[in-house]
Amino acid sequence: MNCPSSIEKATEFVRGAKQIIPAGAGTKHPKKDTLGTLDLSGLSGIIEYEPSEYIFSARAGTTITEINELLNKNGQYLPFDPPFINAGATLGGTIACGLSGPGRLRYGGIRDFLIGIRFLNGEGRIIQAGGKVVKNAAGYDYPKLFCGAMGTLGILLEATFKVFPAPRATRTLELTSKSKMAAIETLCNITLTQWEPDALEFYPEENKLLLRLAGNPDALDARLPKILQELGYCDAKILPDDEATIEWNALQEFHWTPRDAYILKAPITPKEIPELEQALSLNDVKRHYGLAGNVAWIATADTKALEEISTILDNLGLAAIKVRGNLERFIYGKTRSHKIHGALKEAIDPLGKFPVLQ
Amino acid sequence: MHFLEELAKTFPEDRLLIDKELLSPYESDGLTAFAVTPRAVLIPETQEEVVEIVRACVKHKVPFVSRGSGTSLSGAALPVETGIVIALNRLNRVIELDPERRIARVEPGVVNIDVTKAAQVHGLHFAPDPSSQIICTIGGNVAFNSGGAHCLKYGMTSNHVLGLKAVLATGEVVEFGNSSLEDTGPDYTGLFGGSEGMFGVALEIILRLLPKSETFHTILAGYNSLEKAGDAVSAIVASGILPGAIEIMDRLAIDAAEAAVDAGYPEEAKAVLIVELEGPQEQVESEKRELETIINASNPIEIQVAKDTTARLKIWKGRKSAFSAVGRLSPDFIVQDGVVPRKRLGEALRRIEQLGKKHGLRVANVFHAGDGNLHPLILYDGTIEGELERGENLAGEILEMCIEMGGSITGEHGVGMEKRSYMPKMFTNDDISFMKKTRTAFDPDGIANPGKMFPEGQAPALTLYGLHPLEKKGIISRE
Numbered sequence: 001m002n003c004p005s006s007i008e009k010a011t012e013f014v015r016g017a018k019q020i021i022p023a024g025a026g027t028k029h030p031k032k033d034t035l036g037t038l039d040l041s042g043l044s045g046i047i048e049y050e051p052s053e054y055i056f057s058a059r060a061g062t063t064i065t066e067i068n069e070l071l072n073k074n075g076q077y078l079p080f081d082p083p084f085i086n087a088g089a090t091l092g093g094t095i096a097c098g099l100s101g102p103g104r105l106r107y108g109g110i111r112d113f114l115i116g117i118r119f120l121n122g123e124g125r126i127i128q129a130g131g132k133v134v135k136n137a138a139g140y141d142y143p144k145l146f147c148g149a150m151g152t153l154g155i156l157l158e159a160t161f162k163v164f165p166a167p168r169a170t171r172t173l174e175l176t177s178k179s180k181m182a183a184i185e186t187l188c189n190i191t192l193t194q195w196e197p198d199a200l201e202f203y204p205e206e207n208k209l210l211l212r213l214a215g216n217p218d219a220l221d222a223r224l225p226k227i228l229q230e231l232g233y234c235d236a237k238i239l240p241d242d243e244a245t246i247e248w249n250a251l252q253e254f255h256w257t258p259r260d261a262y263i264l265k266a267p268i269t270p271k272e273i274p275e276l277e278q279a280l281s282l283n284d285v286k287r288h289y290g291l292a293g294n295v296a297w298i299a300t301a302d303t304k305a306l307e308e309i310s311t312i313l314d315n316l317g318l319a320a321i322k323v324r325g326n327l328e329r330f331i332y333g334k335t336r337s338h339k340i341h342g343a344l345k346e347a348i349d350p351l352g353k354f355p356v357l358q
Numbered sequence: 359m360h361f362l363e364e365l366a367k368t369f370p371e372d373r374l375l376i377d378k379e380l381l382s383p384y385e386s387d388g389l390t391a392f393a394v395t396p397r398a399v400l401i402p403e404t405q406e407e408v409v410e411i412v413r414a415c416v417k418h419k420v421p422f423v424s425r426g427s428g429t430s431l432s433g434a435a436l437p438v439e440t441g442i443v444i445a446l447n448r449l450n451r452v453i454e455l456d457p458e459r460r461i462a463r464v465e466p467g468v469v470n471i472d473v474t475k476a477a478q479v480h481g482l483h484f485a486p487d488p489s490s491q492i493i494c495t496i497g498g499n500v501a502f503n504s505g506g507a508h509c510l511k512y513g514m515t516s517n518h519v520l521g522l523k524a525v526l527a528t529g530e531v532v533e534f535g536n537s538s539l540e541d542t543g544p545d546y547t548g549l550f551g552g553s554e555g556m557f558g559v560a561l562e563i564i565l566r567l568l569p570k571s572e573t574f575h576t577i578l579a580g581y582n583s584l585e586k587a588g589d590a591v592s593a594i595v596a597s598g599i600l601p602g603a604i605e606i607m608d609r610l611a612i613d614a615a616e617a618a619v620d621a622g623y624p625e626e627a628k629a630v631l632i633v634e635l636e637g638p639q640e641q642v643e644s645e646k647r648e649l650e651t652i653i654n655a656s657n658p659i660e661i662q663v664a665k666d667t668t669a670r671l672k673i674w675k676g677r678k679s680a681f682s683a684v685g686r687l688s689p690d691f692i693v694q695d696g697v698v699p700r701k702r703l704g705e706a707l708r709r710i711e712q713l714g715k716k717h718g719l720r721v722a723n724v725f726h727a728g729d730g731n732l733h734p735l736i737l738y739d740g741t742i743e744g745e746l747e748r749g750e751n752l753a754g755e756i757l758e759m760c761i762e763m764g765g766s767i768t769g770e771h772g773v774g775m776e777k778r779s780y781m782p783k784m785f786t787n788d789d790i791s792f793m794k795k796t797r798t799a800f801d802p803d804g805i806a807n808p809g810k811m812f813p814e815g816q817a818p819a820l821t822l823y824g825l826h827p828l829e830k831k832g833i834i835s836r837e
Contacts, residue, residue: 138772
């Protein structure tokens with residue numbers, strides 16, 4: 001395995017290698033000790049942080065924990081709640097997997113906060129795209145393209161993110177309904193309110209919603225009684241702060257999945273959840289719906305079940321991507337195949353050094 | 359069969375324009391300095407017709423430029439002499455508006471504000487609000503990743519596009535993204551946004567809608583120097599408040615706005631600052647007190663608080679009309695939209711003032727202070743020999759300053775025709791060659807909006823800058 005300590009060494013490796021599989025901390029896709037593996041965890045560290053500009057730049061191998069510690073000190077945060085932080089996730093891996101957590105609901109996901117990248121293309125040339133200011137419309141938007149590209153388009157070296165001032169307080173409500181349908185209906189009602197929910201997650205097995213509100217403590221405490229009243233039709237309770245922290249942390253770290261489980265991410269909308277729920281309840285798989293019913297996280301440790309899930313998703317017209325687990329295959333469910341996908345990959349990686357998303 | 363004859367089988371005379379006088383409205387966009395007469399203008403009414411046109415262009419290798427309302431300030435919709443213009447205004451259907459998923463699926467010719475108009479019965483709105491929103495179209499917004507006054511908090515157009523269907527410049531019809539906030543695989547939707555019409559033509563766009571904010575609190579403060587207004591911005595940002603918009607206008611811009619719409623801005627002020635808080639009532643109430651303390655400590659000479667919606671809209675009317683209003687102060691002007699790091703705003707403004715003196719031209723400033731997006735308006739008189747060139751040089755020096763300060767040559771107008779010669783100052787040859795390779799995958803023959811973004815290529819001769827005819831009538835305004 002190659003673990004370069006400098007950009008020069010990484011460049012040298014890319015120029016000489018025939019096949020390259022970029023890796024970060026291995027929190028999602030365990031690192032394999034093969035000739036082509038390029039371990040980027042050595043390229044870490046914060047390059048620039050300007051609290052007054054709401055931006056920071058860091059090397060791709062920097063852990064999110066390190067970023068968060070720095071941001072916390074300055075009352076700022078990454079609003080999209082990147083997952084697997086405690087597990088040791090890096091910026092590069094999180095970008096490559098296009099992962100956002102519950103907080104994506106309010107201000108947007110990783111694609112919306114990544115504003116600049118530097119990466120190595122297959123020829124070993126350093127390409128920069130985007131910039132270091134929060135507003136910029138010059139050149140093609142590669143930062144967005146690289147979100148979710150799973151390391152198939154180039155080697156991320158550095159990333160610049162927009163950050164926001166952290167809310168001063170949060171309050172969490174646990175809402176239990178009589179049925180799944182009732183819970184989904186409540187969820188849809190909440191998304192149309194003017195409360196500006198910070199996060200809204202659905203636990204299908206318990207007909208439960210977890211709602212997070214964020215803002216100034218006095219404002220939240222003034223609003224909560226009204227919200228509770230409006231939600232009178234379901235069983236609503238305010239979670240104590242420590243309990244709430246545990247709940248949100250469990251979601252962010254995927255504690256609800258068995259350690260060895262594969263995790264699929266399937267974009268969905270609330271309308272499609274009942275059908276998917278019905279189809280998946282036949283199998284022994286864990287599910288959770290995040291972002292106010294905009295993402296289904298599906299977990300199973302069984303590769304055979306994974307195939308069944310793929311068929312179920314395909315039948316429902318849903319696509320999914322594997323975000324954890326060491327299989328070569330990433331794409332499940334409905335696949336969309338356009339010529340441009342191949343043409344773009346070839347244009348960006350003409351020597352075919354990076355993996356093909358399959 | 360020849361290219362136009364082939365299309366004439368589908369398109370009647372009134373939708374395939376070839377007469378010189380019928381083509382003239384399409385010669386320019388909002389950047390009136392450039393004008394090119396295209397070979398023809400096609401006016402499709404359905405998505406299938408757009409696909410047919412693009413495929414005919416591919417077959418005959420004819421360049422095409424797609425166009426909405428032609429409000430681009432970077433020459434994005436400037437025609438190509440040997441090519442055609444595809445006018446998308448009749449593809450203006452809101453195909454689907456779903457409150458449950460909070461999305462709108464629209465065609466590219468839908469006018470920006472019409473999305474919000476369609477959504478507001480459900481209490482929803484489309485957040486990106488370029489100043490030309492009452493006339494600019496979603497297709498153009500997507501192609502140039504348009505901004506507006508609320509980008510600091512809500513981001514730009516691309517941040518609100520969840521998916522799209524497009525015909526690429528290869529003739530392939532593709533779908534990227536979906537109706538969900540999430541996606542799988544590389545974010546092709548994100549790449550298509552801001553590609554300046556060089557990848558193909560969007561046929562359908564899925565937009566994310568947000569509930570309208572419960573309440574707004576808009577405050578306008580007048581200062582006796584630009585610097586003080588800038589300091590107030592820094593203090594607001596440092597406080598941890600996240601306003602929906604933070605805008606600054608200088609004296610010249612205030613004069614223009616006053617002359618145009620009688621906005622009631624402070625008479626003595628050298629600069630005005632507009633800050634808007636928005637969100638749940640209790641939160642805004644809480645931030646309002648904090649903001650008041652900050653503003654009071656920033657030594658303003660006057661403070662106006664919008665008491666109701668009418669007062670709020672009046673403040674915004676002055677701001678949004680400022681650009682076209684500058685036309686009252688000067689026969690011609692050039693507008694730039696470079697970005698600098700927010701903390702260097704004061705320095706940037708001082709340097710712009712010095713550069714203006716150096717070139718003997720007045721510069722009015724209106725800018726999105728929250729995100730460092732400048733909008734210097736360089737005033738000149740095209741009938742005076744040498745003023746246009748001096749204006750051009752001044753504009754160029756301002757862009758170079760933005761790059762030197764670590765910013766960008768464009769915050770929201772795009773590179774287009776106007777700023778392409780500055781791309782090599784912001785990007786390396788490797789960066790630009792990588793962009794070109796990407797472009798080739800979407801457009802191997804280089805027929806989609808050729809001549810934009812990349813530095814080379816023959817620019818058409820400059821003509822006089824001036825107001826767009828619609829601006830003169832007061833129908834549209836600039837960011």
